[in-house]
Protein backbone atom coordinates (compact mmCIF):
# COMPACT_ATOMS: atom_id res chain seq x y z
CA UNK A 46 0.00 0.00 0.00
CA UNK A 47 1.32 3.47 -0.86
CA UNK A 48 2.46 5.48 2.15
CA UNK A 49 0.85 8.78 3.12
CA UNK A 50 2.55 11.78 1.43
CA UNK A 51 4.77 13.90 3.67
CA UNK A 52 4.92 17.69 3.39
CA UNK A 53 8.50 18.98 3.27
CA UNK A 54 9.19 22.73 3.35
CA UNK A 55 12.48 24.14 2.08
CA UNK A 56 13.34 27.78 2.72
CA UNK A 57 15.82 29.55 0.47
CA UNK A 58 14.59 27.29 -2.29
CA UNK A 59 16.02 29.45 -5.09
CA UNK A 60 19.50 29.45 -3.56
CA UNK A 61 22.51 27.28 -4.24
CA UNK A 62 21.84 24.69 -1.55
CA UNK A 63 18.15 24.69 -2.45
CA UNK A 64 18.96 23.77 -6.05
CA UNK A 65 21.15 20.86 -4.95
CA UNK A 66 18.69 19.71 -2.29
CA UNK A 67 15.27 19.76 -3.91
CA UNK A 68 15.92 17.15 -6.60
CA UNK A 69 17.29 14.70 -4.05
CA UNK A 70 14.23 15.18 -1.85
CA UNK A 71 11.96 14.66 -4.84
CA UNK A 72 13.76 11.47 -5.85
CA UNK A 73 13.25 9.89 -2.42
CA UNK A 74 16.65 10.53 -0.82
CA UNK A 75 15.31 12.43 2.17
CA UNK A 76 12.60 10.13 3.48
CA UNK A 77 12.89 6.88 1.56
CA UNK A 78 12.09 5.38 -1.82
CA UNK A 79 8.53 4.52 -0.79
CA UNK A 80 7.46 7.89 0.63
CA UNK A 81 5.58 10.39 -1.59
CA UNK A 82 6.53 14.00 -0.97
CA UNK A 83 4.69 17.32 -1.19
CA UNK A 84 7.26 20.08 -1.58
CA UNK A 85 6.64 23.61 -0.33
CA UNK A 86 9.26 26.14 -1.38
CA UNK A 87 9.63 29.36 0.61
CA UNK A 88 11.47 32.37 -0.79
CA UNK A 89 11.61 36.11 -0.36
CA UNK A 90 9.41 37.94 -2.90
CA UNK A 91 12.38 38.95 -5.10
CA UNK A 92 13.38 35.28 -5.53
CA UNK A 93 9.92 33.75 -6.02
CA UNK A 94 10.25 33.81 -9.81
CA UNK A 95 13.55 31.88 -9.63
CA UNK A 96 11.96 29.38 -7.22
CA UNK A 97 9.10 28.98 -9.68
CA UNK A 98 11.67 28.11 -12.34
CA UNK A 99 13.07 25.41 -10.06
CA UNK A 100 9.52 24.15 -9.47
CA UNK A 101 9.06 23.89 -13.26
CA UNK A 102 12.22 21.77 -13.45
CA UNK A 103 11.07 19.57 -10.57
CA UNK A 104 7.82 18.92 -12.42
CA UNK A 105 9.70 18.32 -15.69
CA UNK A 106 11.74 15.60 -13.98
CA UNK A 107 8.55 13.53 -13.53
CA UNK A 108 9.66 12.11 -10.18
CA UNK A 109 7.25 9.30 -9.29
CA UNK A 110 7.34 10.25 -5.59
CA UNK A 111 6.69 13.97 -6.09
CA UNK A 112 3.01 14.67 -5.41
CA UNK A 113 3.11 18.46 -5.66
CA UNK A 114 5.37 21.53 -5.65
CA UNK A 115 4.16 24.91 -4.41
CA UNK A 116 6.08 28.17 -4.11
CA UNK A 117 5.32 30.73 -1.39
CA UNK A 118 6.63 33.99 -0.03
CA UNK A 119 4.45 33.64 3.08
CA UNK A 120 5.92 31.44 5.83
CA UNK A 121 2.50 30.63 7.33
CA UNK A 122 1.38 29.12 4.04
CA UNK A 123 4.71 27.42 3.35
CA UNK A 124 4.73 25.63 6.72
CA UNK A 125 1.05 24.55 6.67
CA UNK A 126 1.01 20.84 7.50
CA UNK A 127 4.81 20.53 7.31
CA UNK A 128 6.40 17.42 8.80
CA UNK A 129 9.96 18.26 7.75
CA UNK A 130 11.25 21.83 7.61
CA UNK A 131 14.66 22.51 6.08
CA UNK A 132 15.61 26.06 7.04
CA UNK A 133 18.25 26.92 4.48
CA UNK A 134 17.25 30.45 3.45
CA UNK A 135 19.83 32.88 4.82
CA UNK A 136 22.81 34.82 3.58
CA UNK A 137 26.06 32.85 3.17
CA UNK A 138 29.36 34.32 4.34
CA UNK A 139 31.94 35.48 1.85
CA UNK A 140 35.76 35.42 1.97
CA UNK A 141 37.24 36.70 5.22
CA UNK A 142 34.03 36.45 7.25
CA UNK A 143 33.36 34.08 10.17
CA UNK A 144 29.92 32.45 10.31
CA UNK A 145 29.14 34.45 13.45
CA UNK A 146 29.48 37.63 11.37
CA UNK A 147 26.09 36.63 9.90
CA UNK A 148 24.29 36.74 13.26
CA UNK A 149 22.71 40.13 12.72
CA UNK A 150 21.94 39.67 9.00
CA UNK A 151 20.37 36.23 9.40
CA UNK A 152 19.11 36.06 12.99
CA UNK A 153 15.95 38.00 12.14
CA UNK A 154 14.84 35.35 9.64
CA UNK A 155 14.48 32.50 12.13
CA UNK A 156 12.13 34.02 14.72
CA UNK A 157 9.24 34.58 12.27
CA UNK A 158 9.86 31.18 10.66
CA UNK A 159 9.86 29.49 14.09
CA UNK A 160 6.54 31.17 14.85
CA UNK A 161 5.10 30.11 11.49
CA UNK A 162 6.16 26.52 12.24
CA UNK A 163 4.61 26.77 15.70
CA UNK A 164 1.30 27.97 14.28
CA UNK A 165 1.00 25.90 11.11
CA UNK A 166 3.19 22.80 10.99
CA UNK A 167 2.07 19.22 11.59
CA UNK A 168 2.30 17.84 15.14
CA UNK A 169 5.20 15.60 14.16
CA UNK A 170 7.28 18.42 12.62
CA UNK A 171 11.07 18.02 12.55
CA UNK A 172 13.19 21.05 11.71
CA UNK A 173 16.79 21.13 10.50
CA UNK A 174 18.44 24.55 10.44
CA UNK A 175 21.15 24.89 7.81
CA UNK A 176 21.37 28.70 7.45
CA UNK A 177 24.34 30.11 9.36
CA UNK A 178 25.21 30.49 12.14
CA UNK A 179 23.17 27.28 12.27
CA UNK A 180 23.27 26.39 15.99
CA UNK A 181 22.23 29.86 17.08
CA UNK A 182 19.58 30.23 14.38
CA UNK A 183 18.13 26.90 15.50
CA UNK A 184 17.83 28.23 19.07
CA UNK A 185 16.09 31.36 17.75
CA UNK A 186 13.58 29.25 15.79
CA UNK A 187 13.07 26.87 18.73
CA UNK A 188 12.39 29.66 21.19
CA UNK A 189 9.86 31.17 18.76
CA UNK A 190 7.93 27.88 18.66
CA UNK A 191 6.87 27.27 22.28
CA UNK A 192 4.25 24.65 21.34
CA UNK A 193 6.76 22.47 19.46
CA UNK A 194 8.99 20.23 21.62
CA UNK A 195 12.53 21.65 21.80
CA UNK A 196 14.11 18.46 20.55
CA UNK A 197 12.43 18.89 17.15
CA UNK A 198 14.87 21.69 16.31
CA UNK A 199 18.26 20.55 15.05
CA UNK A 200 21.25 22.40 13.60
CA UNK A 201 23.30 20.88 10.82
CA UNK A 202 26.61 19.43 12.10
CA UNK A 203 26.47 16.55 9.64
CA UNK A 204 28.60 18.29 7.03
CA UNK A 205 31.36 18.62 9.63
CA UNK A 206 30.91 14.94 10.53
CA UNK A 207 31.11 13.89 6.87
CA UNK A 208 34.17 16.10 6.30
CA UNK A 209 35.89 14.46 9.28
CA UNK A 210 35.14 10.98 7.91
CA UNK A 211 36.52 11.96 4.50
CA UNK A 212 39.78 13.25 6.02
CA UNK A 213 40.32 10.16 8.17
CA UNK A 214 39.53 7.85 5.24
CA UNK A 215 42.07 9.66 3.04
CA UNK A 216 44.75 9.58 5.75
CA UNK A 217 44.31 5.86 6.49
CA UNK A 218 43.76 4.81 2.87
CA UNK A 219 40.41 3.30 3.78
CA UNK A 220 36.88 3.52 2.45
CA UNK A 221 34.52 6.01 4.09
CA UNK A 222 32.17 3.08 4.76
CA UNK A 223 34.85 1.53 6.99
CA UNK A 224 34.79 4.48 9.39
CA UNK A 225 32.41 4.35 12.35
CA UNK A 226 31.77 6.54 15.39
CA UNK A 227 33.18 9.82 14.12
CA UNK A 228 32.22 12.81 16.22
CA UNK A 229 32.31 16.60 15.93
CA UNK A 230 31.45 18.26 19.21
CA UNK A 231 29.89 21.65 19.50
CA UNK A 232 29.20 24.53 17.22
CA UNK A 233 29.16 24.72 13.41
CA UNK A 234 31.93 27.32 13.50
CA UNK A 235 35.72 27.27 13.45
CA UNK A 236 35.47 26.43 17.19
CA UNK A 237 34.05 22.94 16.53
CA UNK A 238 35.99 19.98 17.92
CA UNK A 239 36.34 17.06 15.48
CA UNK A 240 37.27 14.06 17.64
CA UNK A 241 38.48 10.62 16.52
CA UNK A 242 38.80 9.26 20.09
CA UNK A 243 36.01 6.71 19.60
CA UNK A 244 36.29 6.26 15.83
CA UNK A 245 37.19 2.95 14.27
CA UNK A 246 38.61 2.21 10.82
CA UNK A 247 37.63 -1.26 9.59
CA UNK A 248 37.19 -2.19 13.27
CA UNK A 249 40.56 -0.82 14.47
CA UNK A 250 40.67 2.14 16.89
CA UNK A 251 41.48 5.28 14.88
CA UNK A 252 43.82 6.73 17.56
CA UNK A 253 46.14 3.75 16.96
CA UNK A 254 46.32 4.51 13.23
CA UNK A 255 47.06 8.24 13.22
CA UNK A 256 49.47 10.27 15.32
CA UNK A 257 48.57 13.18 17.54
CA UNK A 258 50.72 15.59 15.51
CA UNK A 259 48.53 14.90 12.42
CA UNK A 260 45.36 15.15 14.50
CA UNK A 261 46.24 18.46 16.15
CA UNK A 262 47.96 20.26 13.34
CA UNK A 263 46.11 18.91 10.30
CA UNK A 264 42.87 17.03 10.98
CA UNK A 265 41.19 19.35 13.48
CA UNK A 266 41.94 22.66 11.70
CA UNK A 267 41.27 21.19 8.24
CA UNK A 268 37.79 19.97 9.22
CA UNK A 269 36.95 23.05 11.28
CA UNK A 270 38.03 25.47 8.54
CA UNK A 271 36.80 23.46 5.56
CA UNK A 272 33.91 25.85 4.93
CA UNK A 273 36.35 28.74 4.51
CA UNK A 274 38.61 26.61 2.27
CA UNK A 275 35.63 25.82 0.01
CA UNK A 276 34.73 29.51 -0.21
CA UNK A 277 38.35 30.30 -1.10
CA UNK A 278 38.40 27.62 -3.82
CA UNK A 279 34.90 27.98 -5.31
CA UNK A 280 34.29 31.63 -4.63
CA UNK A 281 31.00 30.51 -3.05
CA UNK A 282 30.12 28.53 0.01
CA UNK A 283 29.61 24.77 -0.08
CA UNK A 284 26.29 23.87 -1.63
CA UNK A 285 26.06 20.28 -2.94
CA UNK A 286 27.94 18.83 0.05
CA UNK A 287 25.73 20.85 2.40
CA UNK A 288 22.61 19.57 0.64
CA UNK A 289 23.91 16.01 0.76
CA UNK A 290 24.60 16.28 4.49
CA UNK A 291 21.13 17.70 5.14
CA UNK A 292 19.71 14.66 3.34
CA UNK A 293 21.86 12.35 5.49
CA UNK A 294 20.77 14.07 8.70
CA UNK A 295 17.05 13.93 8.05
CA UNK A 296 17.17 10.43 6.56
CA UNK A 297 18.78 9.10 9.75
CA UNK A 298 16.46 11.14 12.01
CA UNK A 299 13.37 9.69 10.31
CA UNK A 300 14.58 6.20 9.37
CA UNK A 301 17.14 5.45 12.09
CA UNK A 302 20.90 5.08 12.28
CA UNK A 303 23.00 2.01 11.53
CA UNK A 304 23.39 -0.52 14.36
CA UNK A 305 26.83 -0.17 15.95
CA UNK A 306 27.39 3.38 14.70
CA UNK A 307 26.32 6.89 15.60
CA UNK A 308 26.25 10.23 13.79
CA UNK A 309 26.90 13.78 14.91
CA UNK A 310 23.71 15.77 15.36
CA UNK A 311 23.32 19.40 16.34
CA UNK A 312 20.66 18.56 18.92
CA UNK A 313 18.94 20.21 21.86
CA UNK A 314 20.85 19.86 25.12
CA UNK A 315 18.68 19.23 28.17
CA UNK A 316 21.71 19.77 30.40
CA UNK A 317 22.31 16.09 31.16
CA UNK A 318 25.06 15.25 28.65
CA UNK A 319 28.79 15.93 28.90
CA UNK A 320 28.34 19.19 30.83
CA UNK A 321 26.61 20.96 27.92
CA UNK A 322 24.19 23.47 29.45
CA UNK A 323 20.46 23.20 28.92
CA UNK A 324 19.13 25.24 26.03
CA UNK A 325 22.08 24.97 23.63
CA UNK A 326 21.80 23.18 20.28
CA UNK A 327 25.12 21.39 20.18
CA UNK A 328 27.01 18.73 18.21
CA UNK A 329 26.73 15.47 20.15
CA UNK A 330 26.91 11.74 19.33
CA UNK A 331 23.41 10.53 18.56
CA UNK A 332 21.54 7.47 17.38
CA UNK A 333 18.00 7.49 16.09
CA UNK A 334 15.19 5.00 16.42
CA UNK A 335 11.48 5.50 15.84
CA UNK A 336 11.96 9.06 14.63
CA UNK A 337 13.79 10.59 17.59
CA UNK A 338 17.42 11.05 18.58
CA UNK A 339 19.08 9.59 21.65
CA UNK A 340 22.34 11.09 22.85
CA UNK A 341 25.03 8.42 23.33
CA UNK A 342 26.00 8.71 26.98
CA UNK A 343 28.81 7.26 29.04
CA UNK A 344 31.75 7.99 26.72
CA UNK A 345 35.06 8.37 28.51
CA UNK A 346 36.12 11.97 28.02
CA UNK A 347 39.84 12.82 27.87
CA UNK A 348 41.20 16.16 29.04
CA UNK A 349 41.66 17.22 25.39
CA UNK A 350 38.07 16.34 24.51
CA UNK A 351 36.75 18.11 27.61
CA UNK A 352 38.71 21.22 26.64
CA UNK A 353 37.19 21.01 23.14
CA UNK A 354 33.67 20.67 24.54
CA UNK A 355 34.19 23.54 27.00
CA UNK A 356 35.59 25.80 24.28
CA UNK A 357 32.47 25.13 22.20
CA UNK A 358 30.10 25.74 25.09
CA UNK A 359 31.69 29.18 25.46
CA UNK A 360 31.51 29.86 21.70
CA UNK A 361 27.84 28.82 21.50
CA UNK A 362 26.96 30.89 24.56
CA UNK A 363 28.72 33.96 23.12
CA UNK A 364 26.67 33.69 19.93
CA UNK A 365 23.50 33.39 22.00
CA UNK A 366 24.52 36.43 24.07
CA UNK A 367 24.92 38.39 20.83
CA UNK A 368 21.42 37.52 19.56
CA UNK A 369 19.97 38.08 23.04
CA UNK A 370 21.41 41.60 22.90
CA UNK A 371 19.56 42.03 19.58
CA UNK A 372 16.33 40.95 21.29
CA UNK A 373 16.01 37.78 19.19
CA UNK A 374 15.89 35.30 22.11
CA UNK A 375 15.11 35.29 25.84
Ligand SMILES: NC(=O)c1ccc[n+]([C@@H]2O[C@H](COP(=O)([O-])OP(=O)(O)OC[C@H]3O[C@@H](n4cnc5c(N)ncnc54)[C@H](O)[C@@H]3O)[C@@H](O)[C@H]2O)c1
Nearest residue numbers: 057059060061062088092134135136137175176177201287
Ligand atom coordinates in the same frame (compact mmCIF):
# COMPACT_ATOMS: atom_id res chain seq x y z
N1 LIG B 1 25.22 24.32 8.42
C1 LIG B 1 25.99 24.07 7.38
O1 LIG B 1 26.76 23.09 7.39
C2 LIG B 1 25.97 24.95 6.15
C3 LIG B 1 26.67 24.55 5.01
C4 LIG B 1 26.63 25.36 3.87
C5 LIG B 1 25.93 26.55 3.89
N2 LIG B 1 25.26 26.90 5.03
C6 LIG B 1 24.48 28.15 5.06
O2 LIG B 1 23.26 27.96 4.35
C7 LIG B 1 22.73 29.23 3.96
C8 LIG B 1 22.29 29.20 2.51
O3 LIG B 1 23.40 29.01 1.65
P1 LIG B 1 23.24 29.09 0.05
O4 LIG B 1 24.60 28.82 -0.50
O5 LIG B 1 22.08 28.32 -0.41
O6 LIG B 1 22.94 30.65 -0.10
P2 LIG B 1 22.27 31.40 -1.36
O7 LIG B 1 22.55 32.86 -1.19
O8 LIG B 1 22.65 30.73 -2.63
O9 LIG B 1 20.72 31.13 -1.13
C9 LIG B 1 20.05 31.61 -0.02
C10 LIG B 1 18.61 31.78 -0.42
O10 LIG B 1 17.88 32.12 0.75
C11 LIG B 1 16.88 33.03 0.36
N3 LIG B 1 16.37 33.73 1.55
C12 LIG B 1 16.90 34.78 2.20
N4 LIG B 1 16.10 35.15 3.22
C13 LIG B 1 15.04 34.32 3.21
C14 LIG B 1 13.86 34.21 3.99
N5 LIG B 1 13.62 35.06 4.99
N6 LIG B 1 12.98 33.24 3.69
C15 LIG B 1 13.21 32.39 2.66
N7 LIG B 1 14.30 32.44 1.87
C16 LIG B 1 15.20 33.40 2.14
C17 LIG B 1 17.57 33.93 -0.65
O11 LIG B 1 16.63 34.64 -1.47
C18 LIG B 1 18.38 32.91 -1.44
O12 LIG B 1 17.66 32.40 -2.56
C19 LIG B 1 23.85 30.22 4.27
O13 LIG B 1 23.58 30.87 5.51
C20 LIG B 1 25.08 29.35 4.39
O14 LIG B 1 26.09 29.96 5.17
C21 LIG B 1 25.26 26.13 6.14
Ligand SMILES: O=C(O)C[C@H](O)C(=O)O
Nearest residue numbers: 138144177272273282283
Ligand atom coordinates in the same frame (compact mmCIF):
# COMPACT_ATOMS: atom_id res chain seq x y z
O1 LIG C 1 31.53 27.91 5.87
C1 LIG C 1 30.50 28.45 5.48
O2 LIG C 1 30.27 29.65 5.64
C2 LIG C 1 29.47 27.61 4.78
C3 LIG C 1 29.16 26.37 5.52
O3 LIG C 1 28.83 26.62 6.85
C4 LIG C 1 30.25 25.34 5.43
O4 LIG C 1 30.67 24.83 6.46
O5 LIG C 1 30.67 25.04 4.30
